[in-house]
Structures are given as C-alpha cells and as structure tokens.
Amino acid sequence: MQIFLKKFGEILTSRDTGKEAFSAFQPVLNNLSDNEKIEVDFEGVSVLTPSWADEFLIRLTEKFPNKVTFINTENASVQATLKLLKDIKFTKKI
Amino acid sequence: MERELFSIGETANMLGLSIQTLRRWDASGKFKAFRPDPNGHRYYKKIDIDLFLNDIETLAEIWVNKEQGTEPNSEFYCTYSNIFKIRLDKMMADLKNISDLKTDTSLITAITGEIGNNSFDHNLGQWPDIPGIFFAYDLKMKKIVLADRGQGVLKTLQRVKMDLKNDQDALKVAFTEIITGRAPERRGNGLKFVKQIILTNPIKFLFRSGDAELDIGEKDSKINIKKTENQFHGSFVIINF
Numbered sequence: 287m288q289i290f291l292k293k294f295g296e297i298l299t300s301r302d303t304g305k306e307a308f309s310a311f312q313p314v315l316n317n318l319s320d321n322e323k324i325e326v327d328f329e330g331v332s333v334l335t336p337s338w339a340d341e342f343l344i345r346l347t348e349k350f351p352n353k354v355t356f357i358n359t360e361n362a363s364v365q366a367t368l369k370l371l372k373d374i375k376f377t378k379k380i
Numbered sequence: 381m382e383r384e385l386f387s388i389g390e391t392a393n394m395l396g397l398s399i400q401t402l403r404r405w406d407a408s409g410k411f412k413a414f415r416p417d418p419n420g421h422r423y424y425k426k427i428d429i430d431l432f433l434n435d436i437e438t439l440a441e442i443w444v445n446k447e448q449g450t451e452p453n454s455e456f457y458c459t460y461s462n463i464f465k466i467r468l469d470k471m472m473a474d475l476k477n478i479s480d481l482k483t484d485t486s487l488i489t490a491i492t493g494e495i496g497n498n499s500f501d502h503n504l505g506q507w508p509d510i511p512g513i514f515f516a517y518d519l520k521m522k523k524i525v526l527a528d529r530g531q532g533v534l535k536t537l538q539r540v541k542m543d544l545k546n547d548q549d550a551l552k553v554a555f556t557e558i559i560t561g562r563a564p565e566r567r568g569n570g571l572k573f574v575k576q577i578i579l580t581n582p583i584k585f586l587f588r589s590g591d592a593e594l595d596i597g598e599k600d601s602k603i604n605i606k607k608t609e610n611q612f613h614g615s616f617v618i619i620n621f
Contacts, residue, residue: 297469299493300461301501333472333489336573337497363486370573373558 287314287322292330294342299333304341315349324350329358334367344371384426388413391424396446404609411438436516437618440527444616449509449529459512461500468493471517471524478519483581483621488524491577492517494570495526495617503530508613524619532613533589547590548605555587555594555603575603584620588612 291298294307318324326343328334347354359368392399405411406422411432413422432438436456443452451457458464468489475485492515499513507530514527530536534550540559544550553559554571578585578596585596591611595604598620 297465297472297489297493299468299490300465300497302461303465333486333493335490335494335497336570337494337501361486362484363490366487366490366573366577370569370576373572 287318288325288327289346290327290329291334292328296330296332298331298338298342299335301337301341304338307338308342308345315346318350322353324354326354326356327358328356328361328364331361331364334361334364336367336370339367339371382426385414386424386426386429388422388424391429394429395442396448396450397442398447401445401610436518436525437523440514440516440525440616443514444527444529444612444614445610451510451512452514456514456516457512458496458515461497464496464500464513464515467515468496474517474519478522481522481621483583487577487581488583488619488621491574491583492524492526492619494574498570499526499528499530499615502536503528506531522621524617524621526617526619527615529614532615533592547592548607551587551589551592551594551605552603582621584618586616586618588616589614 289311295303298304298307324346326346343354356368359365386394388399388402392402395402402411402413403422406413412428414425414428415422433442439453439456443450458467471492472485472489475481475488481488496513496515503511510529512528514525517524532547532550533554534544534547537550537554537559538544541553544553555575556572558569558572574585575596577583579601582598583596584598585594587594588608590613591608593606593608596602597604
C-alpha cells in the first residue's frame with residue numbers, strides 16, 4: 287500500500303490535522319492484508335513538523351510495526367522531523 | 381492642538397502596562413522616557429510612543445505584559461489554530477519571494493508552526509484570560525514574532541514532569557530533554573526540533589516564558605537561559621532568520 291501524504295495537504299504542521307488525517311485513513315488501513323507493506327511517500331510535502339508526524343506517522347508505525355517505509359524524504363523539514371523521531375527512538379519500529 | 385507630551389501614568393494607561401514595567405523599560409533602554417529635568421519626572425513624547433508601537437516585537441511584548449488581557453490587533457490575532465494555519469501558509473508563500481534567504485523556507489515555516497501550535501495544544505480550554513496567539517512577521521526585518529497569554533511552559537510541563545520547580549528549569553527541559561511521559565496527553569518534542577533547526581541554521585532565537593529567557597545566537601552552538609526581572613504568564617518568541 288502506498289500513502290501519498292500530499293493528499294492530506296502540502297503543509298502538515300498541526301496535531302489536529304495529523305489526528306484528523308489518521309482517523310480519516312482508518313478504513314483504508316483496515317483493509318491491509320497480513321503480508322502487505324506500507325510505503326509512505328513524501329513527494330509534494332512542503333512542510334512537516336513533529337506534531338503532525340506524532341499524530342500520523344508515529345501512530346501508523348505503532349499500529350504496523352516493521353511494515354512502514356518512507357520514500358521521497360528530501361524536503362528539509364521532512365528530514366529534520368524524521369531525524370528527531372529517530373533521536374527520540376520512536377522510529378525503532380519504523 | 382494634539383498633545384505632544386504624556387506623563388508616565390498616562391502612557392502606562394494608554395498602553396495598558398504598569399508604571400513599573402515602563403520604569404524597567406526606561407532603565408533597560410527598551411523604551412526610553414524623556415526627562416526635561418534630569419532629576420525630574422519621566423515623560424513620553426507622542427512621536428516616541430508612535431514609533432515604539434510601529435514594531436511587531438513591541439506590540440507583542442506590550443500585549444503579553446498587559447495587566448488586563450485584551451484581544452490584540454486583529455491583523456496579528458489568531459483566535460483559533462485554523463486561523464493560525466491559514467496565516468502560516470501565507471507566510472510560507474511570502475517567504476518564497478525573498479531572494480536572499482539563508483535558511484530553507486520549509487524549516488522557518490516548520491519551527492514557526494511548531495511554536496504556534498504548541499500554544500494552542502497546551503492551552504486548549506485552559507487559557508487564563510485571552511485565548512489564541514499573536515502572530516506577526518516582518519519580511520524586511522526577517523523577523524517572526526509569536527506570543528500567547530497562556531499558562532506558560534512551566535505549568536504545562538508540570539503535567540508530565542511534576543518535580544519542575546521554576547521557569548528556567550522548565551525551559552531547559554522543554555528544549556533539551558526528551559520527554560517520554562505521554563499520559564494523559566500525547567506529548568511531542570517540538571521544542572527540541574526547534575532547537576535542532578536553529579543550531580544548524582543562521583537563525584537568532586529568543587523564547588521567554590514566566591521569568592525565564594532562553595536565547596540562541598546566530599552563531600551559537602548552545603542555548604543560554606537566564607532569569608528575567610519581568611514575570612508574565614504565557615510565552616513570547618522572536619525568530620530572526
């Protein structure tokens with residue numbers, strides 16, 4: 287399964303919108319088969335912050351440990367957010 | 381004829397500040413009074429008051445220091461987080477028009493978003509007087525100002541770290557310690573993210589909360605925290621990029 291984050295918006299900054307995005311995506315996630323992996327695509331994302339990531343990406347990796355990979359993470363704020371998530375060890379599960 | 385000179389009491393009333401705050405700002409040079417007689421009373425010239433009010437940093441500082449909370453100028457007031465989001469999107473678009481920017485626009489927007497959203501997240505339903513934040517930016521001066529009249533870092537951090545004793549320690553923890561206690565609220569580590577970006581980019585940063593002030597110079601590789609004479613509830617932030 288691929289998740290195109292830009293479909294949630296180009297500027298992903300607040301906890302509220304991260305929470306909303308995760309809730310809205312539940313029906314799709316519930317259809318994930320046992321062996322299926324999740325690829326999160328950051329293409330087109332202009333801004334990402336740890337607050338949004340905490341509500342979406344962390345919840346996603348908590349729900350599906352070892353299944354989530356990230357692609358197109360070149361944006362500077364995406365890089366900085368992912369670095370922080372790694373530093374706080376949440377990404378052990380990623 | 382319009383008056384040109386005002387007493388310290390009249391000026392304090394006009395700005396909604398205490399006389400003590402004006403005296404302190406006079407002594408520190410932030411807002412100098414005019415003294416016709418060097419040993420006499422302080423006065424303020426109308427032109428100085430107007431100039432003083434013409435700066436976003438000053439407007440935010442006056443707002444957080446007001447004795448009685450009032451809503452700030454609507455131009456800078458984000459009552460709810462969705463209004464902040466719209467204005468943040470606009471700032472990002474405006475930043476893209478600056479040709480000599482030394483820091484990536486996505487990083488400037490990300491740290492501004494993280495600080496503004498923190499104010500909303502940690503004060504939801506618990507604003508002491510005026511809800512929402514002051515948010516303004518000056519593209520010419522390359523300056524962003526954010527402020528709130530919320531509970532401040534110490535009080536909100538004490539929810540997950542009860543042994544915190546003062547505002548200086550609270551700022552230190554907020555910017556340097558990974559906070560793992562996540563109940564009862566899901567707690568991010570946004571200010572660590574802010575610090576990480578400031579330390580690796582040419583950004584000057586100031587964060588005040590309670591009676592503590594944290595600053596990071598443009599070329600600093602560390603944070604400096606000190607106690608201030610002034611005490612207010614909420615937070616006050618300046619980002620020079």
